[in-house]
Amino acid sequence: MKQVYLTVKSNEPIAAGTWKMVLEGDTSAVTGSGQFVNIALPGLFLRRPISVCDLSEGLLTLVYKVVGKGTDAMSAMAPGTRLDILTGLGNGFDASACESSALLLGGGVGTAPLVLLTRELRSRGKSVTVLLGFNRAGEEMLAAELEALGARVEIATLDGSKGTRGFVTDILHQKADGPDAIRYDYFYACGPMPMLKAVCGAIDAPGEMSLEERMGCGFGICYGCSCHTVNGPRRVCADGPVFKKEDLIWQSK
Amino acid sequence: MAIEVNLCGVRLRNPIIPASGTFGFGLEMKDVYDLNLLGGISLKGTTREARFGNECPRIAECPDGMINSVGLQNPGIEVFVNEKLPALRKIYSGAIIANISGFSEDEYRECCEKAAQAPEVDILEVNISCPNVHGGGLAFGTSAKAAAGITRIAREVSSKPVFIKLSPNVTDIVEIARACEDAGADGLTLINTLLGMRIDIVRRRPVVANRYGGFSGRAVFPIALRMVNQVARACKVPLMGCGGVATAEDVVEMMMAGATAVQVGAENLRDPYACKRIIEDLPGVMSRLGIKDINEIIGIV
Ligand SMILES: Cc1cc2nc3c(=O)[nH]c(=O)nc-3n(C[C@H](O)[C@H](O)[C@H](O)COP(=O)(O)OP(=O)(O)OC[C@H]3O[C@@H](n4cnc5c(N)ncnc54)[C@H](O)[C@@H]3O)c2cc1C
Ligand SMILES: Cc1cc2nc3c(=O)[nH]c(=O)nc-3n(C[C@H](O)[C@H](O)[C@H](O)COP(=O)(O)O)c2cc1C
Ligand code: FES
Numbered sequence: 001m002k003q004v005y006l007t008v009k010s011n012e013p014i015a016a017g018t019w020k021m022v023l024e025g026d027t028s029a030v031t032g033s034g035q036f037v038n039i040a041l042p043g044l045f046l047r048r049p050i051s052v053c054d055l056s057e058g059l060l061t062l063v064y065k066v067v068g069k070g071t072d073a074m075s076a077m078a079p080g081t082r083l084d085i086l087t088g089l090g091n092g093f094d095a096s097a098c099e100s101s102a103l104l105l106g107g108g109v110g111t112a113p114l115v116l117l118t119r120e121l122r123s124r125g126k127s128v129t130v131l132l133g134f135n136r137a138g139e140e141m142l143a144a145e146l147e148a149l150g151a152r153v154e155i156a157t158l159d160g161s162k163g164t165r166g167f168v169t170d171i172l173h174q175k176a177d178g179p180d181a182i183r184y185d186y187f188y189a190c191g192p193m194p195m196l197k198a199v200c201g202a203i204d205a206p207g208e209m210s211l212e213e214r215m216g217c218g219f220g221i222c223y224g225c226s227c228h229t230v231n232g233p234r235r236v237c238a239d240g241p242v243f244k245k246e247d248l249i250w251q252s253k
Numbered sequence: 254m255a256i257e258v259n260l261c262g263v264r265l266r267n268p269i270i271p272a273s274g275t276f277g278f279g280l281e282m283k284d285v286y287d288l289n290l291l292g293g294i295s296l297k298g299t300t301r302e303a304r305f306g307n308e309c310p311r312i313a314e315c316p317d318g319m320i321n322s323v324g325l326q327n328p329g330i331e332v333f334v335n336e337k338l339p340a341l342r343k344i345y346s347g348a349i350i351a352n353i354s355g356f357s358e359d360e361y362r363e364c365c366e367k368a369a370q371a372p373e374v375d376i377l378e379v380n381i382s383c384p385n386v387h388g389g390g391l392a393f394g395t396s397a398k399a400a401a402g403i404t405r406i407a408r409e410v411s412s413k414p415v416f417i418k419l420s421p422n423v424t425d426i427v428e429i430a431r432a433c434e435d436a437g438a439d440g441l442t443l444i445n446t447l448l449g450m451r452i453d454i455v456r457r458r459p460v461v462a463n464r465y466g467g468f469s470g471r472a473v474f475p476i477a478l479r480m481v482n483q484v485a486r487a488c489k490v491p492l493m494g495c496g497g498v499a500t501a502e503d504v505v506e507m508m509m510a511g512a513t514a515v516q517v518g519a520e521n522l523r524d525p526y527a528c529k530r531i532i533e534d535l536p537g538v539m540s541r542l543g544i545k546d547i548n549e550i551i552g553i554v
Contacts, residue, residue, distance in 0.1 A: 086525070222321065
């Protein structure tokens with residue numbers, strides 16, 4: 001963990017209610033995808049945890065959805081704004097766990113951390129398929145960035161207004177065989193809890209997923225964010241947020 | 254500038270102590286800054302058995318504060334004594350305060366005895382004020398008779414100074430404080446969190462899964478200060494003042510109200526360097542106020 005001041009370089013809407021913020025400054029504590037930062041915002045007591053979306057040449061990219069006071073305040077921040085941020089939090093994804101073909105699944109703004117993960121996997125020479133799920137057309141995000149990194153991207157929307165109708169798991173069922181079948185030996189997932197549960201139920205391959213929980217500190221001292229694992233209670237912020245599928249208790253139940 | 258204080262014979266290099274539950278077992282903070290600059294550390298509340306605590310969500314933000322309903326997650330007294338304490342003592346030479354909770358008099362007795370026997374422990378802080386567990390903690394802290402009972406038990410089994418940690422969720426905190434003092438408490442810590450609630454108005458349900466939780470942070474400072482002052486004026490034993498402390502000025506104010514040492518809780522969560530910052534700011538604030546020895550202001554108001 002490292003406390004730094006980062007400067008907003010750009011801050012723009014990229015999809016319905018969703019913004020991309022690029023920050024400049026000391027990003028040295030960020031070691032990989034799946035980690036997050038915790039942002040202090042004026043007038044708010046607790047920091048706001050946001051995943052690392054991308055990292056390159058001293059620039060840190062965050063993608064966030066406006067859902068309340070804090071994210072609303074972030075969306076109004078002009079370039080040049082300085083932010084007090086705890087960086088390098090959490091364990092992150094294990095890009096070395098995939099042998100040759102990775103399946104990435106993102107739900108809503110859970111897509112964000114998959115960008116840097118795709119970059120890491122591609123640089124290790126792995127093939128990457130990304131399945132993204134949203135409520136409706138207009139919410140989809142980051143597909144072009146992921147494709148530019150060499151990933152195959154498929155989209156599902158609940159109302160069918162874009163891509164496959166239904167959940168990301170419905171894309172999997174549709175493309176289980178045939179010439180364009182999706183093949184993978186390991187999966188990575190990030191999204192809301194019900195999606196993660198469905199993903200674990202639908203996929204036999206091993207994998208890991210990033211959990212979300214309300215946080216007090218974000219760096220492991222308050223025990224406000226614990227989850228149940230086969231190894232006992234674990235802190236989502238410091239022992240996670242990424243956990244192996246077989247370690248989560250709701251998985252082995 | 255003198256900032257050393259003395260708590261029942263335990264010398265603290267300064268009066269600043271991270272409050273129980275907001276600094277883990279100390280070890281979690283070892284890479285953040287050198288713990289040896291702290292006056293003391295009050296460790297996470299410990300019970301006889303290991304506990305997961307309450308289900309998540311167990312954190313809710315509030316204006317100038319927060320609610321927690323962690324519910325005493327801890328690895329149990331054996332792991333605490335055999336693993337956590339020795340590991341902390343290896344890297345930290347200041348005062349170690351063991352914070353003990355329980356669900357019965359027997360549990361308090363067993364845990365207080367084991368913690369007091371641990372060579373690493375300097376002070377026992379007996380928590381009779383946790384609002385987050387049913388049938389334990391707070392139940393002992395809201396009745397003068399029960400509070401005195403736990404105090405006697407802790408005093409009996411401990412050769413180390415015993416501080417009783419008081420709840421603000423009572424009609425008359427002075428009555429409880431006096432009962433603990435009369436039962437042999439060497440000191441008192443106050444306040445624990447105030448029972449509070451937030452509702453998610455979109456989902457129409459409480460934010461924390463346990464419905465209610467303990468409210469603390471800057472917003473509670475005036476209440477904590479008032480209670481410390483009331484108890485200081487009624488009791489002779491030294492006090493650890495706690496609740497809403499975020500700056501060196503707050504420390505001075507808390508000590509003027511009657512505290513000998515000052516605990517910093519929720520502020521550690523927003524600012525990992527809170528205690529370090531406060532300790533570094535303290536001499537400057539003292540010299541601005543013409544204070545040469547911090548001990549001269551204890552309870553002067
Ligand atoms: C490890 C982690 C990574 C995350 N990454 C992203 C990301 O990349 N992009 C993104 O848009 N969101 C992300 N989130 C969710 C994000 O933290 C919340 O949407 C945000 O805190 C909401 O703040 P607010 O003030 O706008 O909402 P409010 O509802 O006003 O917030 C009130 C309180 O609840 C907390 N809170 C509310 N919703 C959530 C939530 N879903 N998860 C955790 N805490 C919440 C806030 O932090 C705050 O303490 C992440 C959460 C975690 C735990
Ligand atoms: C996340 C959290 C966990 C806590 N856990 C404990 C505990 O285990 N034992 C205890 O005596 N007090 C516990 N407390 C209470 C604090 O030690 C302190 O008394 C209270 O928070 C008031 O101080 P503050 O306003 O500075 O936070 C906890 C507080 C918080 C915020
Ligand atoms: S949020 Fe404090 S330990 Fe995870």
